Amino acid sequence: xxxxKKEILRRYRGLLRAAVRSKSPQDKRRIRKxxxxxxxxxxxxxxxxxxxxxxxxxxVARICAEEIGLDTTSIVCALLHDTVExxxxxxxxxxxxxxxxxxxxxxxLTKISGVFDHATxxxxxxxxxxxxxxxxxxxxxxxxxxxxxxxxxxxxxxxPDKQLKIASETLFMYAPLAHRLGLYNxxxxxxxxxxxxxxxxxxxxITSKLQKTQAVRTRFINxxxxxxxxxxxxxxxxxxxxxxxxxxxxxxNKMVNKYVPFEDIYDVFAIRIIIDVPLEQEKSEAxxxxxxxxxxxxxxxxxxxxxxxxxxANGYESLHTTVMSPTGKWVEVQIRSRRMDEIxxxxxxxxxxxxxxxxxxxxxxxxxxxxIREVLESSDDDAxxxxxxxxxxxxSEEIYVFTPNGDLKTLPKGATTLDFAxxxxxxxxxxxxxxxxxxxxxxxxxxxxxxxxVEILTSKKQSPKEDWLxxxxxxxARTKIKxxxxxxxxxxxxxxxxxxxxxxxxxxxxxxSVNITTLSKHFKVDSALELYYRxxxxxxxxxxxxxxxxxxxxxxxxRQAESKTKETQEFISPVPGKKxxxxxxxxEQQLDYSLAQCCNPIxxxxxxxxxxxxxxxxxxxxxxxxxxxxxxxxxxxVIRARWASKELTQFEVQLRFTGIDDIGLVNxxxxxxxxxxHVNMKAISFESNDGIFLGMVKxxxxxTEHLSxxxxxxxNINGVTMxxxxxxxxxxxxx
Ligand code: MN
Numbered sequence: 001x002x003x004x005k006k007e008i009l010r011r012y013r014g015l016l017r018a019a020v021r022s023k024s025p026q027d028k029r030r031i032r033k034x035x036x037x038x039x040x041x042x043x044x045x046x047x048x049x050x051x052x053x054x055x056x057x058x059x060v061a062r063i064c065a066e067e068i069g070l071d072t073t074s075i076v077c078a079l080l081h082d083t084v085e086x087x088x089x090x091x092x093x094x095x096x097x098x099x100x101x102x103x104x105x106x107x108x109l110t111k112i113s114g115v116f117d118h119a120t121x122x123x124x125x126x127x128x129x130x131x132x133x134x135x136x137x138x139x140x141x142x143x144x145x146x147x148x149x150x151x152x153x154x155x156x157x158x159x160p161d162k163q164l165k166i167a168s169e170t171l172f173m174y175a176p177l178a179h180r181l182g183l184y185n186x187x188x189x190x191x192x193x194x195x196x197x198x199x200x201x202x203x204x205x206i207t208s209k210l211q212k213t214q215a216v217r218t219r220f221i222n223x224x225x226x227x228x229x230x231x232x233x234x235x236x237x238x239x240x241x242x243x244x245x246x247x248x249x250x251x252x253n254k255m256v257n258k259y260v261p262f263e264d265i266y267d268v269f270a271i272r273i274i275i276d277v278p279l280e281q282e283k284s285e286a287x288x289x290x291x292x293x294x295x296x297x298x299x300x301x302x303x304x305x306x307x308x309x310x311x312x313a314n315g316y317e318s319l320h321t322t323v324m325s326p327t328g329k330w331v332e333v334q335i336r337s338r339r340m341d342e343i344x345x346x347x348x349x350x351x352x353x354x355x356x357x358x359x360x361x362x363x364x365x366x367x368x369x370x371x372i373r374e375v376l377e378s379s380d381d382d383a384x385x386x387x388x389x390x391x392x393x394x395x396s397e398e399i400y401v402f403t404p405n406g407d408l409k410t411l412p413k414g415a416t417t418l419d420f421a422x423x424x425x426x427x428x429x430x431x432x433x434x435x436x437x438x439x440x441x442x443x444x445x446x447x448x449x450x451x452x453x454v455e456i457l458t459s460k461k462q463s464p465k466e467d468w469l470x471x472x473x474x475x476x477a478r479t480k481i482k483x484x485x486x487x488x489x490x491x492x493x494x495x496x497x498x499x500x501x502x503x504x505x506x507x508x509x510x511x512x513s514v515n516i517t518t519l520s521k522h523f524k525v526d527s528a529l530e531l532y533y534r535x536x537x538x539x540x541x542x543x544x545x546x547x548x549x550x551x552x553x554x555x556x557x558x559r560q561a562e563s564k565t566k567e568t569q570e571f572i573s574p575v576p577g578k579k580x581x582x583x584x585x586x587x588e589q590q591l592d593y594s595l596a597q598c599c600n601p602i603x604x605x606x607x608x609x610x611x612x613x614x615x616x617x618x619x620x621x622x623x624x625x626x627x628x629x630x631x632x633x634x635x636x637x638v639i640r641a642r643w644a645s646k647e648l649t650q651f652e653v654q655l656r657f658t659g660i661d662d663i664g665l666v667n668x669x670x671x672x673x674x675x676x677x678h679v680n681m682k683a684i685s686f687e688s689n690d691g692i693f694l695g696m697v698k699x700x701x702x703x704t705e706h707l708s709x710x711x712x713x714x715x716n717i718n719g720v721t722m723x724x725x726x727x728x729x730x731x732x733x734x735x
Pocket of ligand 1: 056081
């Protein structure tokens with residue numbers, strides 16, 4: 001116990017040393033206070049490893065300070081990040097002890113894990129979207145990443161199934177997020193750690209192979225760098241040259257996705273030349289180095305990247321070129337200043353070290369946080385990378401709000417409290433009288449914002465009103481309100497019907513639909529229901545009925561002939577709308593797409609979209625041989641897609657059929673295809689071998705229904721034993 005206390009204090013002092021930006025007595029007091037509160041709150045808790053729980057918040061705070069370079073407020077919040085969720089400490093306590101800012105950050109962290117705990121895969125998707133909107137204070141996201149990194153570093157003690165789940169989430173949420181924020185080192189570590197648990201064997205294999213090939217790489221790097229080194233020294237440039245191997249994860253990624261063996265990629269690496277120069281000479285010196293490098297090695301003009309003049313959205317600055325080495329291998333050379341290098345590895349966290357005159361450390365952090373916010377919110381910088389990372393543009397029209405229990409609801413932008421109420425249950429929507437949004441009373445028409453917590457207030461006496469239709473943004477709420485209004489109207493209309501029946505009786509008019517239609521036309525209403533309703537509510541006064549005659553129980557108006565012309569309005573036949581054949585994403589937008597070559601989907605097929613790195617959205621069939629791999633490895637890049645309509649486009653399909661060779665068989669087949677079905681045939685080939693024939697035909701069809709009816713007809717031909725749709729690989733395989 002005494003030993004443990006000593007160890008806790010040792011780790012706490014380590015944190016203080018790492019918190020280089022929190023040196024004032026006041027900062028130190030705040031950190032000490034947070035540490036004391038967290039220590040007391042977690043005092044009876046232990047981690048899965050058996051260690052005191054407090055090790056975890058201390059470690060998370062240290063990552064925030066040391067690896068992200070965050071400020072005192074972040075360190076305080078990191079120390080307290082699990083207290084509200086897991087201990088007796090409340091948000092009010094945090095407000096009282098530390099302040100509003102700290103409380104709102106910890107609230108954000110708690111909300112995220114609230115959603116996270118009952119997260120299935122689908123909710124993990126929601127979680128990721130939410131990160132982007134729940135970032136009132138970006139520190140929430142940064143602390144969450146630090147939290148995840150420490151949990152990944154200590155994942156050994158978890159159950160294997162939990163390890164797998166956490167590792168998968170890390171890979172598709174946290175690593176891209178870290179990358180997005182320019183936290184390159186953290187991203188790499190998160191990826192490698194994820195792989196360690198997801199693909200333990202492969203991970204070990206790559207690790208050991210990397211160790212074994214280390215000497216070969218070192219030799220190559222030394223030989224390659226030597227002339228550059230000498231030239232740089234002769235020029236008096238201060239520099240450092242590093243050989244950067246790919247990370248274990250990126251090697252694995254390449255092996256899996258490009259089907260290349262380790263032996264083909266282990267020696268793919270970059271040479272990094274880091275120069276020590278004052279800020280104002282960075283650019284010119286970098287180009288000087290470029291010129292020296294290309295004096296020795298031939299550059300590939302297509303592979304020059306100048307991120308010094310035009311830094312990447314996440315702040316990355318560097319000059320890249322790819323040159324040919326004497327052994328005939330392309331080598332990437334990265335040229336950058338010391339400052340750029342630190343920023344590339346640690347993100348903007350490194351910026352404060354390079355503060356220029358006038359800027360305080362605080363204002364630099366604020367600028368950085370503001371920039372991260374911008375990165376998170378922007379949707380048009382380097383669009384492809386962005387879609388790749390987050391497909392935010394597909395979701396920018398959505399907001400994420402919470403129920404009082406912390407459940408997450410996704411609603412379209414502009415949704416109101418009333419939409420929210422109907423999204424929970426029709427009965428709640430119908431009885432809704434208002435809501436409490438973040439504990440504040442608001443009306444039905446209140447427009448919600450991401451991160452709002454909404455509690456619906458209901459009353460038994462409430463019922464949907466006509467003007468509610470103007471308050472809602474979702475189709476669901478609108479339909480429910482309309483249905484309910486119609487029900488209500490029907491009840492009222494029943495009374496009106498009785499009134500009319502009595503009136504007709506007293507006038508000697510038969511209560512027949514022909515007379516009711518006549519009356520409806522006279523009052524210019526378009527249905528009997530509407531007529532009854534207006535009678536019931538007094539909008540139509542039957543006492544004022546004039547200008548009519550009654551013949552044998554039939555009601556006739558003098559000007560009936562006139563109104564008849566109005567009825568025979570021109571009938572305009574509907575022109576089929578020009579729609580894209582595919583609706584993509586949760587919002588069913590019509591986005592640009594292309595059809596995947598591997599499975600050639602056609603309308604009617606169950607399909608999904610996959611956001612590729614450079615080719616936009618590709619549509620695959622659900623049963624595409626690549627589907628499982630895409631979905632499991634890149635769940636975050638998979639988007640929903642469905643066919644809007646069928647008969648718009650024609651799609652190419654290949655059919656293979658086999659059977660017994662028979663005279664006239666080719667004729668029957670071509671007849672069916674071209675004559676019977678009006679199918680457009682593009683190519684046909686037949687091969688015969690010892691009485692067995694193999695036919696291949698390429699046709700254009702509209703959809704799966706069309707295709708299966710064609711297939712059926714072909715199967716019915718005498719001699720044909722099998723007809724099947726061909727995938728592309730199969731075709732290539734037969735060649
Ligand atoms: Mn935690």
